[in-house]
Amino acid sequence: MTTESQSLCTRSMQAPSSHHRRAWCPSFKLREVASMYCTMVAIFFIILVAALQGTAPSENHFPYKVPLDPEGILELSWNISYTEEVICFQLLIKELKYGVIFGMSDRGEFDNADLVVLWSDGKNSYFGDAWTDAKGQIHLDSQQDYQLLKAQKTFGGLLLLFKRPISTHDPKDYLIEDDTVHLVYGFLDEPFPSLEAINTSAIQKGLQRVQLLKPNISKPTLPPDLEDMEITAPDIIIPNQETTYWCYIKELPDHFSRHHIVMYEPIITKGNEALVHHMEVFQCAAEIEKVPHFNGTCDSKMKPEKLNHCRHVLAAWALGAKPFYYPEEAGLPFGGPGSSKYLRLEVHYHNPLELKGVHDSSGLRLYYTSMLRPFDAGIMELGLVYTPVMAIPPKETDFILTGYCTDKCTKLALPQSGIHIFASQLHTHLTGRKVITVLAREGRVTEIVNRDNHYSPHFQEIRKLKKIVTVLPGDVLITSCTYNTEDRKLATVGGFSITEEMCVNYIHYYPQTQLELCKSAVDPGYLQKYFHLINSFNNEDNGNYSNSSVKEQFASVSWNSFSRDVLKSLYDFAPISMHCNKSSAIRFPGEWERQPLPKIKMGLKEVTPQCQTIPGLSPASPALVNIDGKKG
Numbered sequence: 001m002t003t004e005s006q007s008l009c010t011r012s013m014q015a016p017s018s019h020h021r022r023a024w025c026p027s028f029k030l031r032e033v034a035s036m037y038c039t040m041v042a043i044f045f046i047i048l049v050a051a052l053q054g055t056a057p058s059e060n061h062f063p064y065k066v067p068l069d070p071e072g073i074l075e076l077s078w079n080i081s082y083t084e085e086v087i088c089f090q091l092l093i094k095e096l097k098y099g100v101i102f103g104m105s106d107r108g109e110f111d112n113a114d115l116v117v118l119w120s121d122g123k124n125s126y127f128g129d130a131w132t133d134a135k136g137q138i139h140l141d142s143q144q145d146y147q148l149l150k151a152q153k154t155f156g157g158l159l160l161l162f163k164r165p166i167s168t169h170d171p172k173d174y175l176i177e178d179d180t181v182h183l184v185y186g187f188l189d190e191p192f193p194s195l196e197a198i199n200t201s202a203i204q205k206g207l208q209r210v211q212l213l214k215p216n217i218s219k220p221t222l223p224p225d226l227e228d229m230e231i232t233a234p235d236i237i238i239p240n241q242e243t244t245y246w247c248y249i250k251e252l253p254d255h256f257s258r259h260h261i262v263m264y265e266p267i268i269t270k271g272n273e274a275l276v277h278h279m280e281v282f283q284c285a286a287e288i289e290k291v292p293h294f295n296g297t298c299d300s301k302m303k304p305e306k307l308n309h310c311r312h313v314l315a316a317w318a319l320g321a322k323p324f325y326y327p328e329e330a331g332l333p334f335g336g337p338g339s340s341k342y343l344r345l346e347v348h349y350h351n352p353l354e355l356k357g358v359h360d361s362s363g364l365r366l367y368y369t370s371m372l373r374p375f376d377a378g379i380m381e382l383g384l385v386y387t388p389v390m391a392i393p394p395k396e397t398d399f400i401l402t403g404y405c406t407d408k409c410t411k412l413a414l415p416q417s418g419i420h421i422f423a424s425q426l427h428t429h430l431t432g433r434k435v436i437t438v439l440a441r442e443g444r445v446t447e448i449v450n451r452d453n454h455y456s457p458h459f460q461e462i463r464k465l466k467k468i469v470t471v472l473p474g475d476v477l478i479t480s481c482t483y484n485t486e487d488r489k490l491a492t493v494g495g496f497s498i499t500e501e502m503c504v505n506y507i508h509y510y511p512q513t514q515l516e517l518c519k520s521a522v523d524p525g526y527l528q529k530y531f532h533l534i535n536s537f538n539n540e541d542n543g544n545y546s547n548s549s550v551k552e553q554f555a556s557v558s559w560n561s562f563s564r565d566v567l568k569s570l571y572d573f574a575p576i577s578m579h580c581n582k583s584s585a586i587r588f589p590g591e592w593e594r595q596p597l598p599k600i601k602m603g604l605k606e607v608t609p610q611c612q613t614i615p616g617l618s619p620a621s622p623a624l625v626n627i628d629g630k631k632g
């Protein structure tokens, strides 16, 4: 794009800086008056002719790009300016009929969503900032924070360029944070006389998850002897079903010596951009001597059991993620003695249209060096042990389970100068909705390591942290997961099965230590006391629990507010069993059973924008868009 459009993006930043905005807090009454005024202004359309017939290919200012729909008709690109606190979006609409809807909502619903709508009444096209209420009814926003910069017809389709401040202080707008964002989209196949006439239940629509606010990472210098290795699917045919996890075993070359992985990037087969959802490369456990060369779906009955021992993450990519760079001083070791030569590629295909016969050879390209960097990077598991003693009652909307990495363990296992966490991958199974890890020092929470308030088990990527977090011996790391079990009839217990739950944060850090796993679970003895109490209270104690499994015991609890609240309190107060482990089967020496819960004060204040901007800074009316009169 020309400098003209560049200046467009900056020039239209006349809105006061957010600092300025926060300083002016209108009282509620004033806001009401102002919004009435805005509604009146809305009657007069501000004519914004943003048509440019130019067909010169735009210079790309957008580092991030994702297809929104499974066919890739809508393609979103965006960039972020942290200094101007603005996101610029470019929506490429390859087949335009009478308009499109794009926006964000809590978990991808079309109600309570923050939207921009391009619609046509059959004669003119309009662009506006809108929102939907709890019933999905669309309304024009009295504060127009999305600003159309350009609508341009190109050979590839219609390009819509628009921007919004990262934080708008408009309660009708989605608060964009640096976690997962559920983008929503819809197609308008007919003209609508007004915005309000659009029936969101009746249109073709969908959602796509991305991390919009990526941290500002500069590309580190790479070693001169950089080599690469492609771990890709062997020209498979994507099954014609919505969800497929493909598993493929690849072997490292013979006598492959110790190397450092310093970066990796996705390889996506052309045309399959909307189908390849996420990919991971795992290394198998060194103890497993021979892993069969499997090539098939991960849930196949033919899948050899040995593949379950391939869980050490080497690389992970999810839709929208950029190449991953290790910090210049560290690399992820692989190869050499004590390291398995078997790698397992796992590709998640999302094929909701159940397309048939699509070939795919997607995967990851690992870049590595034999010039080992000063530090080995390591991966540590935080959170909860996979055990049924940690359970979520049924019909819960936001039940929280917490796992600890105690001061006793960090004192024993971490070097004096501490470790530096630079990336994190959160993990739960199907009922996980939020995950957070905080760091506590001397009894106070001092830092958030990673947080996702819109976490989805269908969108797990390794995320670079905005800021490296240093953990010193004696610090405590607390990982909490929030679950929604509204659709479950029985308690959901912890475990490996996809219908059971996990609460994990894989932290990527350096220098590597022997501590591979720092997790906890409630003491099982206290849990038995819970069952006794609940069953005697509910008069169902037949004294025969000693031989049934914890899972069965949970299954026989009759859930009511009492049994639920007592379980919650148990998890909040009962001692824990600490797993301060070197590798999955070796504990650090020490007493780890019946450990007291760390006593932590919340020392962090939540910074949430509370203020309103003055409504009417931008005209509360849709912009008339000239897209060369043609639709369809």
Ligand SMILES: *[C@@H]1O[C@H](CO)[C@@H](O)[C@H](O)[C@H]1NC(C)=O
Binding pocket: 001, 005, 006, 007, 009, 010, 061, 062, 079, 080, 081, 088, 161
């Ligand atoms: C974002 O893209 C717009 C439009 O191409 C461009 O004018 C602007 O300079 C870009 N901003 C950044 C931070 O890259």
Ligand SMILES: *[C@@H]1O[C@H](CO)[C@@H](O)[C@H](O)[C@H]1NC(C)=O
Binding pocket: 199, 200, 201, 202
């Ligand atoms: C909106 O569309 C849905 C689904 O087609 C339909 O059931 C509903 O009656 C429509 N609502 C209105 C107000 O037309």
Ligand SMILES: *[C@@H]1O[C@H](CO)[C@@H](O)[C@H](O)[C@H]1NC(C)=O
Binding pocket: 082, 083, 216
């Ligand atoms: C992000 O990077 C840009 C250019 O690389 C720089 O100008 C800007 O100050 C950085 N912002 C932050 C918040 O680090």
Ligand SMILES: *[C@@H]1O[C@H](CO)[C@@H](O)[C@H](O)[C@H]1NC(C)=O
Binding pocket: 234, 235, 236, 237, 238, 295, 296
């Ligand atoms: C892997 O399986 C696919 C089936 O989709 C097959 O077409 C392909 O040839 C197989 N490749 C190897 C290397 O086994």
Ligand SMILES: *[C@@H]1O[C@H](CO)[C@@H](O)[C@H](O)[C@H]1NC(C)=O
Binding pocket: 544, 546, 547
């Ligand atoms: C529990 O199992 C053991 C052996 O498996 C058996 O001897 C014992 O009687 C059982 N207890 C109950 C209460 O069923």
Ligand SMILES: *[C@@H]1O[C@H](CO)[C@@H](O)[C@H](O)[C@H]1NC(C)=O
Binding pocket: 542, 544, 545, 547, 548, 549
């Ligand atoms: C006691 O529990 C065991 C194991 O769940 C079960 O097989 C057995 O039938 C139970 N006995 C009685 C008397 O309920």
Ligand SMILES: *[C@@H]1O[C@H](CO)[C@@H](O)[C@H](O)[C@H]1NC(C)=O
Binding pocket: 385, 386, 517, 519, 579, 580, 581, 584, 585, 586, 587
């Ligand atoms: C930690 O090590 C102990 C053995 O020392 C083992 O029993 C336990 O299962 C390990 N914990 C995990 C979560 O793997």
